[in-house]
Amino acid sequence: xxxxxxxxxxxxxxxxxxxxxxxxxxxxxxxxxxxxxxxxxxxxxxxxxxxxxxxxxxxxxxxxxxxxxxxxxxxxxxxxxxxxxxxxxxxxxxxxxxxxxxxxxxxxxxxxxxxxxxxxxxxxxxxxxxxxxxxxxxxxxxxxxxxxxxxxxxxxxxxxxxxxxxxxxxxxxxxxxxxxxxxxxxxxxxxxxxxxxxxxxxxxxxxxxxxxxxxxxxxxxxxxxxxxxxxxxxxxxxxxxxxxxxxxxxxxxxxxxxxxxxxxxxxxxxxxxxxxxxxxxxxxxxxxxxxxxxxxxxxxxxxxxxxxxxxxxxxxxxxxxxxxxxxxxxxxxxxxx
Amino acid sequence: xxxxxxxxxxxxxxxxxxxxxxxxxxxxxxxxxxxxxxxxxxxxxxxxxxxxxxxxxxxxxxxxxxxxxxxxxxxxxxxxxxxxxxxxxxxxxxxxxxxxxxxxxxxxxxxxxxxxxxxxxxxxxxxxxxxxxxxxxxxxxxxxxxxxxxxxxxxxxxxxxxxxxxxxxxxxxxxxxxxxxxxxxxxxxxxxxxxxxxxxxxxxxxxxxxxxxxxxxxxxxxxxxxxxxxxxxxxxxxxxxxxxxxxxxxxxxxxxxxxxxxxxxxxxxxxxxxxxxxxxxxxxxxxxxxxxxxxxxxxx
Numbered sequence: 001x002x003x004x005x006x007x008x009x010x011x012x013x014x015x016x017x018x019x020x021x022x023x024x025x026x027x028x029x030x031x032x033x034x035x036x037x038x039x040x041x042x043x044x045x046x047x048x049x050x051x052x053x054x055x056x057x058x059x060x061x062x063x064x065x066x067x068x069x070x071x072x073x074x075x076x077x078x079x080x081x082x083x084x085x086x087x088x089x090x091x092x093x094x095x096x097x098x099x100x101x102x103x104x105x106x107x108x109x110x111x112x113x114x115x116x117x118x119x120x121x122x123x124x125x126x127x128x129x130x131x132x133x134x135x136x137x138x139x140x141x142x143x144x145x146x147x148x149x150x151x152x153x154x155x156x157x158x159x160x161x162x163x164x165x166x167x168x169x170x171x172x173x174x175x176x177x178x179x180x181x182x183x184x185x186x187x188x189x190x191x192x193x194x195x196x197x198x199x200x201x202x203x204x205x206x207x208x209x210x211x212x213x214x215x216x217x218x219x220x221x222x223x224x225x226x227x228x229x230x231x232x233x234x235x236x237x238x239x240x241x242x243x244x245x246x247x248x249x250x251x252x253x254x255x256x257x258x259x260x261x262x263x264x265x266x267x268x269x270x271x272x273x274x275x276x277x278x279x280x281x282x283x284x285x286x287x288x289x290x291x292x293x294x295x296x297x298x299x300x301x302x303x304x305x306x307x308x309x310x311x312x313x314x315x316x317x318x319x320x321x322x323x324x325x326x327x328x329x330x331x332x333x334x335x336x337x
Numbered sequence: 338x339x340x341x342x343x344x345x346x347x348x349x350x351x352x353x354x355x356x357x358x359x360x361x362x363x364x365x366x367x368x369x370x371x372x373x374x375x376x377x378x379x380x381x382x383x384x385x386x387x388x389x390x391x392x393x394x395x396x397x398x399x400x401x402x403x404x405x406x407x408x409x410x411x412x413x414x415x416x417x418x419x420x421x422x423x424x425x426x427x428x429x430x431x432x433x434x435x436x437x438x439x440x441x442x443x444x445x446x447x448x449x450x451x452x453x454x455x456x457x458x459x460x461x462x463x464x465x466x467x468x469x470x471x472x473x474x475x476x477x478x479x480x481x482x483x484x485x486x487x488x489x490x491x492x493x494x495x496x497x498x499x500x501x502x503x504x505x506x507x508x509x510x511x512x513x514x515x516x517x518x519x520x521x522x523x524x525x526x527x528x529x530x531x532x533x534x535x536x537x538x539x540x541x542x543x544x545x546x547x548x549x550x551x552x553x554x555x556x557x558x559x560x561x562x563x564x565x566x567x568x569x570x571x572x573x574x575x576x577x578x579x580x581x582x583x584x585x586x587x588x589x590x591x592x593x594x595x596x597x598x599x600x601x602x603x604x605x606x607x608x609x610x611x612x613x614x615x616x617x618x619x620x621x622x623x624x625x626x627x628x629x630x631x632x633x634x635x636x637x
Contacts, residue, residue, distance in 0.1 A: 032573060040590050067572045068586075081472030081481065082489040082571045102472065201589050229591040259484075 027060040029265050034084035036071035036158055036248070037201040038222045042285040043088070049281055050272050054265065062265060070199035071158035078102065078253065085257050085266045088250040090158020090200075092116070093317040095251055104255040118247035119273035120287035123307055124159075124166040126238040127207065127216040127223045134214045138240045139170040143188040148213035151193060152203040154324075154331055158248070159200035159218045164331065165320060166244035169313045173242060187334045208235070219246070220302075221286035237303075245307040386604050389597035401587070401595035402602065406575045410583035410599075413491070417579065418559040421498045425555050426548070429506025434540070437514035438522065448511075454503045462500050463568025466493055489571030494579065497565040502558045509551030513544050546621050550614065557610050561603060 035043060047064040054062045067074065067082065071090035078084045079102035089095055092110055099107045110117045128136050134147050142149055152160035164186065171185035172178070197203040200218050204226055207216040215238075216223065223237055250273060252266040272278045279289040283298040314320035324330045359367075391398055401407060432451060436444060454462065468474050470487040480487060487493045521543070525535040541548075563581040570577045578586060580603055587596035 037589075065573050065576055067574070068589075069572060077489065077571055079473060080467050080488060081470075081477060081486075083486070205589070225591075 026055075029060050029062045029262065031062055031064045031085045031262060031265060031269060032067065032083060033064055033086050033088055033269075034067045034074050034078055034082060035088040036074060036090040037068055037199045038159070038219055038225065039088060039248075040066065040068050041225065042221075042282060042287060045285060046273070046278065046281045049277055050269055053272055053275075053277070054268060057268075060265070062269075064269070070152075070156050072097075072156050073198075078104065083256050083260070084253050085260065085262050086250060086252050086269055088248065090246075090248050091161060091317060092247070092249045093161075093321050094158065095249055096317065098253070104253050105251065106254065109251045110249060112251065113270060114274060115290050116247055117249040117251055118290075119250060119270070119278065120248070120282040120289055122246045122248065122287055123220045123243045123305070124163050124217060124240075124246065125220045125223050125243065125303075126240065127218075127226060128214065128236050128238050130234045130236060132236055132238065136215050136238055139167055139189075139242075140174070142167075142215065142217070143185060143192065147192050147215065148194050149189065149192045149215055149217055150195065150197075150203050150207045150213035151217045152200055153196040153198055156198045157200055157203075159203070159222070161325060162219075162244055162246040163217050164324065165310060165314060168324070169244055169308050170240070170242050172313065173308075183330060183334070186330070190334055220288075224286035239303040239305050242306040242308065244313075245309045247309070383604055386597055387601050389593065390601040391594075392597070393594040397594050398598045398601075401592070401598035404595075406578070407583060407599055409575045410578045410580045411602075413494070413578070414560055414580045416491070417495050417498050418556055420495050421502055421559045422552060422555050424499060425502055425506050426552055428503070429508075429510055429551060430548070432507045433510035433514050433544075436511055438519050451504050451507050454501055459497075459501055459562065459564030460568055463497050463565040466496055466500075466569050488569050489573070489577060491577070493569035494566050494577065497569045498559050498562050501562050501565050502555050505555040505558060506548065506551035509547045509554070510544055513547040514540075517543050546617065549617055553610055553614050557607060560606055 033043060033047075043064070043066055047066070050064065051062045054060060067077075067084075069077075071094045074082075075087070075089060075094035075097050078087060078098050087095060087098065095105075095109060096107070099105050099109060113119070126136060126142075128134070134141070134144075136142065136147070141147070151163045154160040154164045167189050168182050168186050171182035174185075175181040195206055195212055197206050200222055203216060203218055204222055206212050208226060208230065216226075227235055227237060250270050252263070252270060257263040257266045273282070274290070276291065276294060279291040279294040280297075283289045283294055283301065286301075288302055289295050289298065310316060310320060314323075322329070432447065435441070436448060467488055469476060470480060470493065471477050472481060474488075487496070521539050522535050525539045526532075530538070561581060562579075563585075566579055567582060567585075570579070570582055572578060572582065572586070574586065580599060584596050584600045584603070587593075587599060
């Protein structure tokens with residue numbers, strides 16, 4: 001439809017007036033999202049989408065700033081005063097630490113948002129060198145002699161903790177819940193580790209850039225990303241028969257948002273992760289969406305495998321941490337041998 | 338590390354440097370080893386930085402440099418340098434003056450303290466400030482109540498850099514001032530100069546070159562510091578990332594070419610610094626040569 005020229009001008013004028021009026025009242029908000037290592041690309045995409053969404057909804061301009069690092073280290077920084085409005089970390093235990101040691105948010109934070117406050121999930125898979133020369137198909141192949149496994153260090157890395165628990169869970173299932181045999185299996189697993197990196201991205205770099213080891217064990221999303229960034233090939237994805245459902249949780253930091261007056265936008269940010277668009281962005285960045293509709297749309301992208309949760313097998317993060325990762329826990333005992 | 342100031346060589350020393358007693362074979366072997374070593378371990382990595390930076394073409398290189406996050410990192414690094422260098426120059430002058438011209442109790446303690454940042458790992462230096470000013474630290478609550486941000490903000494980065502670069506100027510000046518002694522200052526004072534005049538016309542010219550070296554080294558370290566700054570930065574992209582931190586971040590984000598592009602700016606800065614230092618040394622040597630010549634002509 002062709003508008004008459006004077007009407008066109010009028011419309012433009014009206015739009016301009018609206019725009020300037022809007023700009024006069026709109027706020028300029030800065031939000032800090034403190035996250036773990038592999039989510040950089042996910043949140044770069046998501047922040048742009050959210051800024052658009054928030055501007056159409058409220059007229060306010062939001063700039064989301066990002067900080068990334070090993071999950072445990074990032075939690076430590078927030079406890080030490082890094083002013084995170086929202087934290088999006090690798091595991092619930094790290095946010096528990098912020099609640100306990102930093103007293104920056106209530107201890108029941110995980111019940112504030114749907115799905116245990118984890119808007120997307122992931123799992124632990126293997127990345128092997130082209131042609132799979134060591135013939136790795138499942139967890140049981142990893143403990144064979146002469147296989148070099150690259151996981152990160154469970155003391156510092158979220159991915160590494162999920163990896164450890166996935167291996168333990170697999171062994172339990174294989175041995176009808178026999179703890180001692182599970183432990184033996186995991187001990188063998190860690191005997192095959194030539195290098196411990198502190199974070200997931202560091203482990204990926206060790207495997208790909210430095211060419212150490214036969215199999216990278218870690219985040220599914222990180223493996224997919226590595227495959228995408230290495231278009232020449234040289235790597236293959238191997239999906240084990242069973243693995244853990246990794247739930248990276250998100251929440252807002254009460255004390256910080258209250259002081260900064262960003263409660264609404266922080267909550268809006270997290271809610272948007274659960275929206276259709278948020279879920280699609282997660283799926284596009286290789287995180288498994290929670291929404292059934294979006295999951296169906298991306299069904300062919302994610303391999304199917306049997307997944308168990310940490311609550312089912314280990315009774316939640318608090319118990320798992322106490323039994324396995326605390327000083328003197330199973331992991332320390334395995335390492336000492 | 339601090340460079341040893343080039344002393345003026347006496348004629349005898351020059352002669353002994355020119356001819357050694359070694360056989361030509363040993364001489365050439367040593368030269369080859371030294372050259373090869375510096376080629377493989379110094380020059381090759383440097384060339385590689387530039388090769389990697391341009392690996393994906395000039396557009397990628399330029400885009401990486403003019404990216405807002407890179408510009409913000411450069412701004413922050415320049416700001417930190419602009420604050421730390423003058424402070425360290427002032428402190429270095431004061432400390433070197435105090436140590437070489439006065440006798441006082443605790444002098445050796447002061448000398449040891451100045452060296453402390455050299456012996457403490459930068460990571461420990463950063464953690465020190467976290468323990469002091471972090472939310473769980475000694476002053477954390479007090480600062481948070483007053484909305485004063487030190488850790489994970491620019492002041493923390495400045496403090497950490499200041500700590501690490503603390504000794505550079507002082508360490509350069511102390512040996513020079515010690516060698517010069519205080520005779521000239523005493524003469525100036527007896528001739529009626531006031532303290533300021535003595536400093537400006539007598540002390541400063543005699544330590545000019547040392548001061549320049551110290552400042553250059555201090556600048557280089559301010560720009561390049563990684564460890565201490567990494568601990569206190571909080572790594573907020575576009576806000577508390579300095580140039581070295583930004584390089585690491587880009588590399589971890591699978592942007593190798595961009596990482597090396599930014600790294601090449603650091604390398605370029607280092608080369609410029611090195612060039613400046615060499616030029617200053619060359620100029621000093623030339624001026625002194627002229628001075629000696631003139632002296633020789635006056636006293637035949």
